[in-house]
Amino acid sequence: MINQPKLLISLYWHMHQPDYRDSISGEYVLPWTYLHAIKDYSDMAYHLEMNPKAKVSFNFVPILLDQLEDYAEQFKTGRVKDPILKLLSTNDLWVITPEERRLIKDSCFKSYHEKMLKPFPDYERLYKMYEFLTEDGRDDLIYLSGQYLADLLVWYHLAWMGESVRQNNVLVQHLMSKGKKFTNEDRMALYDLVGELIGDLIPRYRKLAETGQIEISSTPHYHPILPLLLDFETTHDAMSNAILPKTANYPGGAARAIDHLKDATASHKSRFGMEPKGMWPSEGAVSKESLLLMANQGVQWAASGEGVLANSLRKSNPKKALVSRHDYLYKPYKVSNGEDSITCFFRDDRLSDKIGFEYSKLHSSEAVNDFIQTLEHIYNTYQRQENPVVSVILDGENAWEYYPYNGHYFLTELYEALANHPNIEMVTQSEVLKMIEAPSKTPYKVHCGTLSEISAGSWVYGSFSTWIGSVDKNYGWDLLCEAKKAYDKVLKSGKLSADERHKAENQLSVCEGSDWFWWLGDYNAAMSVSSFDQLYRRNLMNLYRLLKLPIPEHLNASISMGDSKAANDSNSGTMRRGQE
Incomplete structure (x- = not known):
């Protein structure tokens, strides 16, 4: 096709570690934050510094930046x-x-x-x-x-x-x-x-953002799954037969969700000099209610998984068969209730998972060639007078230890190939939004679809199965709900000073993070399950201590044992594919 519009690619790297500190002693229980800092966060900044023509987005979770x-x-x-x-x-x-x-x-x-x-x-x-x-x-x-x-x-x-x-x-x-x-x-x-x-x-990434080479987004501060804080029932959108926790809903979840969003915005502004335009919802987990809540807090764009998009299209048009992914995946979508609206990007699971799970097994040149050829195939078969927008979204830290030399040669060659390709343009999400909002001021033409409904789910399998629905995970939620009820009762009593309330609230926020539920389950490596199980229960115990309440005896017992045979599984459980 003559003068076919360029393919726009948005590479989006997610950086996250939960809070590994003991809130009482201040001591770190696990070292992963600083180890990833000297390895992955350093390397990922370096690759952009060495290739000024490359342009990508990073998501930094505030609790990671705190650490x-x-x-x-x-x-x-x-x-x-x-x-x-x-x-x-x-x-x-x-x-x-x-x-x-x-x-x-x-x-x-x-x-x-x-x-x-x-x-x-x-x-x-x-x-x-x-x-x-x-x-x-x-x-x-x-x-x-x-x-x-x-x-x-x-x-x-x-x-x-x-x-x-x-x-x-x-x-x-x-x-x-x-x-x-x-x-x-x-x-x-x-x-x-x-x-x-x-x-x-942080200064290195801020400098890259100030030059316009990268966009930095945020996440609800302590990485909670907003849809589950708001309503456990949203689990049934993608898992109709899932068994839910005994507690009907997380107490006061809407207020807690807003607190995480406001804290994230304040954190981002203090570190990067501006409020975030976009947010990666923790685990790419979205529901219509959570997306509109983000929009109400000033968030302009969000992102999730391909499975969520497919399920949402079916929910929005139940009588219409889903067309080829090629026809619906490569554009953003707007979600609105008439008052608030937000634009959503959805990851290409196949391309994203190739970087996360497959390319580490190939020579860097072979892997980059495969990636570029896949993009060229999308470009050559798109057949529209508009720019396809391909979103490649994945963990920006855990994949690289499985690559030779921490992915150094793969990333060097990938950025060089993308930045110099005649038919591919590297863009950030906010740049795409400008193309949509002011088409007369840009040579690009991006079509934005609409979603009347959202099928709640995450970037993993399009569901919440990684965090809820099994015996161990549900019990973890019930323990959190029990602690939240105790928290509400103590705060209502007025027995804590302002400083004590602040410390208790921060500790509750830590307990609300998604990571604890990720690791609970019999399919994860036993050693990792043990570490996170112990840390989660330790966090709950510390919450009771800060509330000046007795620690429930059942918190001394393990929640989950894990699988001793799963230790050598791909990526040791730190990452999951977008599709089963």
Whole structure:
């Protein structure tokens, strides 16, 4: 077709970690926030800095940003609240406690070994020594020296270091070349580098946003699933036979949803100098009520999964057969009630999941060629005098450890291919909105559809099955509902001071996050389930402590056991495909 309109691609990377802090002690229970910071958040900024022609969107969940700022403050003040970081900077590892020795052993081999341990012979040698001392059920770790622990701590952080840092930082190159017998000075230098990387992150992304190269969106502050806070019954839109929690609905859910939205807007403005135009609803979870609530709070655009769009089209036109995905997927849709409206983008599940699950197994050039050829096929067969809008949306942090070199060569080649393709234009969601709202001021023509109904669901399978509907997940919700009722009763009594109310509200917000329910269930790896199960119950216990109430005895019992055979499953449960 002559003068066929360009294909517009919106790459949208979602960055999220739940709050890993114990609210009472302030100590970090798990290290994933700072490890992803030095690896993935650093690398993802670097790729945009190295290719100014590339343009993408990032979603940063406010509770992740809270933790990044907290870590930066720890390095400034020297009051370290993460036990692994504290041990990295501990002067004498020969005299640490047995509990600290076990923490190093239990923590410092947690990674995808194929790409993050085996490529480093000195690190792998430490692992083989550990295996020898623990084979046949033995526990002879007392024989591990302080030097062994020092080397293990250094290699753990080197393995989690971003490839952009490895290739450009002299200290990291020196330590990797040295390989063993790391000194206290080596460890302190590495510790300082971790602090520098974390402290620079938010300013780096803000600078990229100010140049217009990226758009940064937000998420309800503590990552709750808004549709479920509003109404458990929305589960039945995509799961008609699902069993729901015993509690009919989450108490006061609408008010809590608004609080999360307002807090997110304030967080974004304080960090990036402006309110977010768009939001990624936690887990891409939407209902018509939640979308209109977001619109009422000033959010202009949101995004979700392809399954939600297909189900919503069926719900909007129940007597009309669904046409080919090619005919409905590649455009945004408006949702309105006559007063408030919001524009929704829906991810191409196939393309998004190729990056998340398939391309890590291919050579970078082969993977990029496949991606570009898929886009070219969409472009060549679209057959309309309007620009197709392809939304590729996925986790921006957990996929890369399964790629060689943390996805460095894949992302470098992908951005270069997209930025220089004659028939493809990289865009942000807000740019697409401008094309729709002011067509006379742009060479692009984007058609925006309308959805009269929304079938509630998420980016995972188009349903809420990952967070509700099983025995374990429902019990997790019932525990939260029980705690919320206690919270409401205490606040109504007026027994707490303003500061105590604030701390209790923050703790409730942590408990409302989606991650706890994600991990509950017998299909997840047992070790991960145990970590998140314990942290969720710990958070609920801390809420009762802050409310000055007795802790219910049943919170001492595990909610979910997980599957001991699931440990080696694809991506270890940190990501899920859009379609089953």
